Structures are given as structure tokens and as C-alpha cells.
Amino acid sequence: MANNVTRYDPMRELMRFDPFRSLDDIVRDFPLASALRGLDxxxxxxxxxxDSEHDYVVKADxxxxxxxxIRVSxxxxxxxxxxxxxxxQQQTSGGTIYSERYTGAQFRSFSLPQEVDDTRTAAKYEDGVLHLTLPKKPGTARKQIAIQ
Structure with a gap:
């Protein structure tokens, strides 16, 4: 009788390098992910x-x-x-009260294809959404060079 025993290694998925796999994919496939799904x-x-002809428009939730x-640079x-x-957040259902608090910092940084004219930028925050208008700096567009 053949004995097919496989050793389970929970770190195998975390240690496997795949540059196109996001951290969300790794965490979602982690064995305890189903138990943590209800948590926000x-x-x-x-x-x-x-991207438009003259500017970039950014909406950040x-x-x-x-x-x-909020800080923008x-x-x-x-x-x-x-x-x-x-x-x-607070929810009341019958005699049970549920309360949850979260305090933390968020950070996001990204590159745009063209430089921004930081003297003409505009920012507005409304209903939890940050709206940025970032005018393109004239003459800084990237050019594609033909190879001969």
C-alpha cells in the first residue's frame, strides 16, 4: 500500500517570488484568510x-x-x-452593541508620465474623496526615440 503523505508548508506561498503577484493575492491565498474575511x-x-491633453486629474478615496x-506633495x-x-463605527442590534475604532496613517506615491506644474495645482476634499488637478508642465513630455 502506497503512502502519499505531503508535508504542508504554510510559508511556501509567501516565499515564492512572483513579481506580478500582489500582496493581496498572497494574503487571500493564505490558509487563515477565510477566518479573517469578515474583518475590514x-x-x-x-x-x-x-489623463487629458493639459492636465492629470486624481481622485483618491x-x-x-x-x-x-491630508498632505499632498x-x-x-x-x-x-x-x-x-x-x-x-457603532451598530446596535437588540441588546448587543458593536463598536469599532480605527486610527492610522495611509500613504500613496506614484509617478506620472509627464512633470507637473506645481504652481497651478488645485486640490479639493469633499465627501471622503480628494480631487487633485495637476496641470502638465509644458515641454516635459517624454519622447520615444526611434532606433535605427
Missing amino acids: VDRRLRVDVT IPGARKED VDGNVVSISATVQNE
Whole structure:
């Protein structure tokens, strides 16, 4: 009778290098992920960036942050957004009360294809969404060089 015993290594998935695999994929496949699914641990700063002829428009979801706790910096074509977030939730059901508080910092930095004119940028924070208008700096567009 053949004995097919396989040794289980919980760190195997974490140690396997795959440059196209995100940390979310690794955590989702982790054996304890199903037990942790009900917890709201996704506190990432979500960003949408659109490109038009003259500027970039950025929308960043930062729920629970106050306008005073958000910092935006532009250095050439690199945009950095950081925020201190405080969130408190409370639910009442019958005689049971559920309360959860979260305080933490979020940070996001990304590069744009063209430098930004930081003298004409505009920022507005409304309903948990940060809106940035980042005008392109004239004459700094990347050029593709033909190889002969």
C-alpha cells in the first residue's frame, strides 16, 4: 500500500517570488484568510488617475480623514499623498452593541508620465474623496526615440 503523505508548508506561498503577484493575492491565498474575511482590514488609499491633453486629474478615496490631516506633495512627476485617518463605527442590534475604532496613517506615491506644474495645482476634499488637478508642465513630455 502506497503512502502519499505531503508535508504542508504554510510559508511556501509567501516565499515564492512572483513579481506580478500582489500582496493581496498572497494574503487571500493564505490558509487563515477565510477566518479573517469578515474583518475590514483594507485601509489602502485607492486612487484613480485620468489623463487629458493639459492636465492629470486624481481622485483618491480617503474616508474618515479630515481635510487638515491630508498632505499632498508634487516633485517633478512624482505625486505623494498621505493622510491620518480616524474612523469609528457603532451598530446596535437588540441588546448587543458593536463598536469599532480605527486610527492610522495611509500613504500613496506614484509617478506620472509627464512633470507637473506645481504652481497651478488645485486640490479639493469633499465627501471622503480628494480631487487633485495637476496641470502638465509644458515641454516635459517624454519622447520615444526611434532606433535605427
